[in-house]
Amino acid sequence: MSEKTFLALFSDVNPAAEAIAQLREMGMKDEQMQVISGIPFTAPILGRPHPRTNVPRMAMGGALVGFLLAMFFAIGTPNLYPVYVGGQPLIPVPPSVIATFELTMLGMLLATFLGVFLDSRFPSYRPMEYVPAISDGKIGVLFRCTEEESSRWMDALQKLGAESVSPVEAVQL
Amino acid sequence: MAVAAKPLPHAHTHATEGPDPRESLMFDPRPRSLMNAWAMEAMHETSWKFWAVAAFLALIVLVFLVGAWAWMIMEGLGLAGVNRPAFWGVFLVNTVFWIGISHAGTFISAILRVLKVEFRRPFTRAAELMTAFGLIQAGFSILMHMGRVWLSYWLLPYPNQRQLWPNFHSPLTWDFLAITTYLLSSLMYLYLPLIPDLAMARDRSSGWRKRLYRILALGFRGTEGEWEHLRKAMTIFAFAIIPVMFSVHTIVSWDFAMATRPGWSSTIFGPYFVIGALHSGMAAVVVVLFFVRRMKHMKYFVRPEHFDALGKLMLVISMAWAYFFFNDYIVQWYGGDKWTRMLLEYHENGPLGWMWMLMLICNVAVPWLLLWNRRVRRTPWLMAIIGILINVGMWLERYVIVPISLTINRMPFTWRQYVPGIEIPLGIGTLALFILLYMLASRLIPLVPIWEVQEGQMVHSLERVGKTYVPVVKELE
Numbered sequence: 001m002s003e004k005t006f007l008a009l010f011s012d013v014n015p016a017a018e019a020i021a022q023l024r025e026m027g028m029k030d031e032q033m034q035v036i037s038g039i040p041f042t043a044p045i046l047g048r049p050h051p052r053t054n055v056p057r058m059a060m061g062g063a064l065v066g067f068l069l070a071m072f073f074a075i076g077t078p079n080l081y082p083v084y085v086g087g088q089p090l091i092p093v094p095p096s097v098i099a100t101f102e103l104t105m106l107g108m109l110l111a112t113f114l115g116v117f118l119d120s121r122f123p124s125y126r127p128m129e130y131v132p133a134i135s136d137g138k139i140g141v142l143f144r145c146t147e148e149e150s151s152r153w154m155d156a157l158q159k160l161g162a163e164s165v166s167p168v169e170a171v172q173l
Numbered sequence: 174m175a176v177a178a179k180p181l182p183h184a185h186t187h188a189t190e191g192p193d194p195r196e197s198l199m200f201d202p203r204p205r206s207l208m209n210a211w212a213m214e215a216m217h218e219t220s221w222k223f224w225a226v227a228a229f230l231a232l233i234v235l236v237f238l239v240g241a242w243a244w245m246i247m248e249g250l251g252l253a254g255v256n257r258p259a260f261w262g263v264f265l266v267n268t269v270f271w272i273g274i275s276h277a278g279t280f281i282s283a284i285l286r287v288l289k290v291e292f293r294r295p296f297t298r299a300a301e302l303m304t305a306f307g308l309i310q311a312g313f314s315i316l317m318h319m320g321r322v323w324l325s326y327w328l329l330p331y332p333n334q335r336q337l338w339p340n341f342h343s344p345l346t347w348d349f350l351a352i353t354t355y356l357l358s359s360l361m362y363l364y365l366p367l368i369p370d371l372a373m374a375r376d377r378s379s380g381w382r383k384r385l386y387r388i389l390a391l392g393f394r395g396t397e398g399e400w401e402h403l404r405k406a407m408t409i410f411a412f413a414i415i416p417v418m419f420s421v422h423t424i425v426s427w428d429f430a431m432a433t434r435p436g437w438s439s440t441i442f443g444p445y446f447v448i449g450a451l452h453s454g455m456a457a458v459v460v461v462l463f464f465v466r467r468m469k470h471m472k473y474f475v476r477p478e479h480f481d482a483l484g485k486l487m488l489v490i491s492m493a494w495a496y497f498f499f500n501d502y503i504v505q506w507y508g509g510d511k512w513t514r515m516l517l518e519y520h521e522n523g524p525l526g527w528m529w530m531l532m533l534i535c536n537v538a539v540p541w542l543l544l545w546n547r548r549v550r551r552t553p554w555l556m557a558i559i560g561i562l563i564n565v566g567m568w569l570e571r572y573v574i575v576p577i578s579l580t581i582n583r584m585p586f587t588w589r590q591y592v593p594g595i596e597i598p599l600g601i602g603t604l605a606l607f608i609l610l611y612m613l614a615s616r617l618i619p620l621v622p623i624w625e626v627q628e629g630q631m632v633h634s635l636e637r638v639g640k641t642y643v644p645v646v647k648e649l650e
Contacts, residue, residue: 038205038369039628040400042649051401059409073330077338095342098424102350105417106357112409113361117391119402124392132376134395135369137205137627173375173392 005129006150007168008141008157015161016139017046022160023143023153034142038135058115059108066107070100127170142168194644197478198295198626199633208626211470212370212619213377218469219616230609238602242317245595250320252595258587259579263596264318266571267603269446270453271311272352272425273567277454278304278359279418283411291646292482294629295474298622299465300458301363306610307457308356310603315352317599344428351424355417362410365403368393370619385617422450429574435512436505436520436578445497449567452494452536455487456563461611463557465620474621477551484550487563491540498536516581524590525577528569535566 010016016035023033030049035041043050074096082090116122134140141162145153154165194200245252255262281300285293316322328349332338339346372393375386393399426446429437439445459480466475505513520529539562543549550556576591614620632649635642 035397036395037400038373038395039624039631040404041397043397043401045649046397048397051398053398053401053405055402055405056409073338073341077332077341080332081335081337083337092342095347098347098420099341099350101420102347102354102417105413105420106350106354109354109358109361109410109413109417112406112413113365116365116402116406120391120393120399122391122393123388125387126392128392128394130394135205135373135376136209173372173387173390173394 003144003146004150004167005142005144005170006154006165007129007131008143008154008162008165009131009133010139010141010162011137012161013041013045013139016141019141019157019160019162021047022156023141026153026156028143028145028153032144036130036134036140036142038137038139041139053115054119055112055115058118059112062111062114063104063108065111066104067100069107070096070103073103074099125173127172129168129170130173131168138163194635194642196476197633197644198474198476199291199629200635200644201473202627202630203473205623205627208473208621208623209373209377211473212621212623213374215468215470216374216616216619223612227609227612230605230612233605234602234609236602237598238313238606241595241598241602245317245320245599246322254592254594254596256589256591258582258584258589259576259591261318261579262576262591263572263593263600264314266568266575267596267600268311268314268318269425269571269575270568271307271314271603271607272422273307273446273450273453273571274457274564275304275307275311275355275359275454276418276422276447276450277458278302278307278363279414280451280454281458282362283414283418286407286411287415291629291633292479294625295621296458296462296465296479297625298363298367298618299461299620301359302611302614302618302620303454303457303461304359305356305363306607306614307454308352308359309610310607311352312356313603313606315348317596344424344431347424348428351417351421355414355421358410358414358417362407362414365407365410366622366625367618368403369395369624370622373623374619419447422446434578435510435516435581435583436574439501439505441497441501441504445494445501448490448493448497449570452487452490453564453567455483455490456560456567459483459487459556459560460564463553463560465615466553468615468620471621474626477553480553480556481547481550484544484556484559487559488540488544491537491544491563495537512581512583516578519581520573520577523577523580525573528577529573532566532569532573535562536570539563539566 008019010019020033020035024030024047033048035046035048075091078090084090129142131138131140141157143153150167157165253262253264255264278301281293282297286297316325319325327333328339328346330339330341341350368390371386371390372395375383375390378386423443423446426442430439430442432438462475462479462483465471502517506517520526539559543555543559549559576593580588580590582588628649632647634645634647636645637643
């Protein structure tokens with residue numbers, strides 16, 4: 001049986017959250033639904049499972065790479081070609097701290113930025129289910145179901161305060 | 174909890190005292206579609222005056238920046254006024270000045286975001302843009318100072334033909350690392366919260382704008398995952414970019430403080446420079462907001478309450494600047510070192526003593542005398558004038574620290590007053606480029622983060638306490 005994607009639009013977060021809870025009670029799985037919105041709503045507000053994000057882990061990884069790079073620059077490179085100046089230490093610790101700090105932070109922030117791209121699969125220019133009303137502040141609940149089941153879900157969502165429930169095609173954004 | 178925040182039904186009629194809450198953007202919600210339309214209109218509708226000013230600025234950039242720089246590259250650094258004993262002149266004054274301006278974006282966007290200060294919402298992007306464009310001007314100023322700009326790649330961390338690496342323990346390399354880190358971080362921090370607004374612009378554009386926004390919005394739809402990743406990243410950025418910001422201007426100050434010169438060798442230069450950067454940066458934000466407010470529909474987003482709040486911050490920062498200035502001054506004055514005493518005397522009573530005096534008037538007297546007054550703080554044009562004066566004062570402060578302080582050293586036979594040459598047109602060129610970039614950016618990206626404003630309006634409400642209504646801010650995260 002072929003499945004289709006439907007979009008229920010809400011102008012208020014409370015009925016949207018209520019509808020999500022009702023859909024779950026009626027047997028729809030969390031994986032079958034997706035919420036899209038023009039402002040960020042946390043998972044507890046919507047009653048949805050917390051989305052997994054690797055951004056903090058990426059940030060830590062980037063910081064580590066930056067730190068190691070700084071160690072190479074501040075400690076490694078003077079040893080590659082030792083130049084002793086006026087009895088000064090070859091590897092002075094306080095100035096090394098500065099390069100280490102800057103490169104660690106740079107690594108962390110670059111990795112954080114990259115993490116958003118990787119986790120969100122940006123850039124993605126293929127057609128996707130979306131309506132411009134979302135950036136006008138509407139909350140959309142996307143769900144997949146078979147055509148036979150669709151009338152049941154659509155009726156339920158309309159009763160729960162959805163402004164509109166309709167099949168939605170993937171469009172070029 | 175409504176997505177489009179509800180208007181206040183009875184609050185005003187019940188509140189018997191105090192200002193109308195609707196004066197505040199957070200308590201004057203409008204439908205998101207309307208706010209989006211206003212943001213788009215501000216980008217689309219451009220008068221001939223705008224393009225006339227842009228063309229004039231482009232001409233200045235072409236002649237004063239591109240032309241003068243090309244001339245200096247051909248003729249050499251001798252066209253600049255730098256010479257013994259002042260080898261550091263207006264180029265470095267401008268570098269420090271523009272890095273200072275760039276601190277406003279991080280301060281307003283990151284620090285106020287971390288502290289959850291709500292009035293920041295409509296103008297975080299205007300401030301972040303200043304950071305990015307200010308750092309670009311600082312970068313140009315450093316390259317000009319180098320003279321042989323075609324050798325600037327020598328700063329890059331890779332070994333030369335003799336396998337000798339740059340010295341990572343040198344203050345100049347710290348500068349390179351710090352400014353590069355800050356510039357890249359600021360650009361990323363500008364872009365991340367911009368993505369949802371670029372998606373909004375994509376949904377409402379056609380033609381080349383549609384294509385541009387489609388590329389820049391990266392396919393953002395506002396899914397739970399996209400928001401989560403974005404929010405997590407913005408939190409990490411907001412916390413991490415603050416120490417980076419502090420480090421940048423501290424390291425710039427160390428370029429001076431690491432030298433055992435009269436007037437420079439000071440352990441307090443780091444925080445003194447940072448607070449100076451915030452002083453000029455905040456003042457510059459106010460000037461920018463004054464002009465942003467003149468754009469169509471922007472009076473809704475940028476209100477007297479914002480100037481009021483920024484005015485209070487400026488007053489506090491001015492006091493902090495005065496504290497650090499006096500702290501630096503008194504220790505040097507009391508120390509009694511002969512050369513330092515002569516330098517301080519030269520600062521105050523030398524041929525450029527008027528600069529020192531004007532610096533104190535602009536940085537201390539003007540804010541202290543005016544910003545305590547609520548009516549002044551809520552008058553945008555007055556605030557813009559104060560902002561310009563503070564920036565004049567802060568530029569003079571850097572001029573006093575760099576070339577004037579270099580004039581007096583421990584070798585009196587080298588004393589000579591610095592007179593800038595080609596630095597003047599180049600400085601004007603960088604200022605024109607900054608304004609031009611800002612004007613062009615205002616036509617390409619929404620200057621107001623609409624989604625952040627709507628989010629703010631959602632979490633604000635009035636609750637009845639006794640006989641009146643008090644503002645309440647809900648915590649969504």
